[in-house]
Amino acid sequence: DAGITQSPRHKVTETGTPVTLRCHQTENHRYMYWYRQDPGHGLRLIHYSYGVKDTDKGEVSDGYSVSRSKTEDFLLTLESATSSQTSVYFCAISEVLGTEAFFGQGTRLTVV
Amino acid sequence: GNSVTQMEGPVTLSEEAFLTINCTYTATGYPSLFWYVQYPGEGLQLLLKATKADDKGSNKGFEATYRKETTSFHLEKGSVQVSDSAVYFCALSAGYSGGGADGLTFGKGTHLIIQP
Numbered sequence: 001d002a003g004i005t006q007s008p009r010h011k012v013t014e015t016g017t018p019v020t021l022r023c024h025q026t027e028n029h030r031y032m033y034w035y036r037q038d039p040g041h042g043l044r045l046i047h048y049s050y051g052v053k054d055t056d057k058g059e060v061s062d063g064y065s066v067s068r069s070k071t072e073d074f075l076l077t078l079e080s081a082t083s084s085q086t087s088v089y090f091c092a093i094s095e096v097l098g099t100e101a102f103f104g105q106g107t108r109l110t111v112v
Numbered sequence: 113g114n115s116v117t118q119m120e121g122p123v124t125l126s127e128e129a130f131l132t133i134n135c136t137y138t139a140t141g142y143p144s145l146f147w148y149v150q151y152p153g154e155g156l157q158l159l160l161k162a163t164k165a166d167d168k169g170s171n172k173g174f175e176a177t178y179r180k181e182t183t184s185f186h187l188e189k190g191s192v193q194v195s196d197s198a199v200y201f202c203a204l205s206a207g208y209s210g211g212g213a214d215g216l217t218f219g220k221g222t223h224l225i226i227q228p
Contacts, residue, residue, distance in 0.1 A: 031215075
């Protein structure tokens with residue numbers, strides 16, 4: 001299994017509070033991704049990174065920001081959580097563009 | 113933009129039945145194609161892949177052939193087991209950078225239920 005750790009695994013937070021999810025990899029892969037999974041939508045790309053301090057927006061980036069200060073860590077921040085951001089969040093990594101990605105176990109976030 | 117369409121299900125089959133899950137795609141250029149499987153409470157696991165036209169990916173009795181002429185990558189298995197019950201995702205990777213093209217584009221997933 002690819003060495004990807006997401007933390008926390010579960011979180012309940014209140015509307016309007018900031019939340020940061022962490023993804024840590026031990027594979028030294030260049031590309032890292034954050035997806036959200038929702039019923040009826042499959043997985044949708046939020047943000048991705050193609051190197052340290054190099055990030056870009058995905059399909060559903062509004063309300064989210066990311067940072068990557070080290071190769072192994074990719075942080076996803078919800079500046080002010082809303083109920084529509086209740087979801088399961090997955091981090092993924094890939095070594096080469098256009099190849100398969102490997103996924104973490106996911107973080108279940110509930111915004112109440 | 114890129115997109116993947118697959119039957120959503122749930123698909124319910126009896127053990128030892130033949131399985132087909134259809135997947136078609138729209139993409140610019142020559143994408144790589146993937147099938148992922150997700151068991152309850154877990155992340156996605158790569159099941160198989162194909163990187164060019166006419167390639168056949170296979171793993172654990174599952175197969176899929178990259179058909180460029182029909183833009184399809186249908187998943188098949190000759191004899192399913194109860195342990196195959198899961199959600200299956202078809203995905204593509206455009207393989208070029210910029211404009212959100214990085215990363216995988218997923219179908220909505222097909223929930224497969226195998227009854228003993």
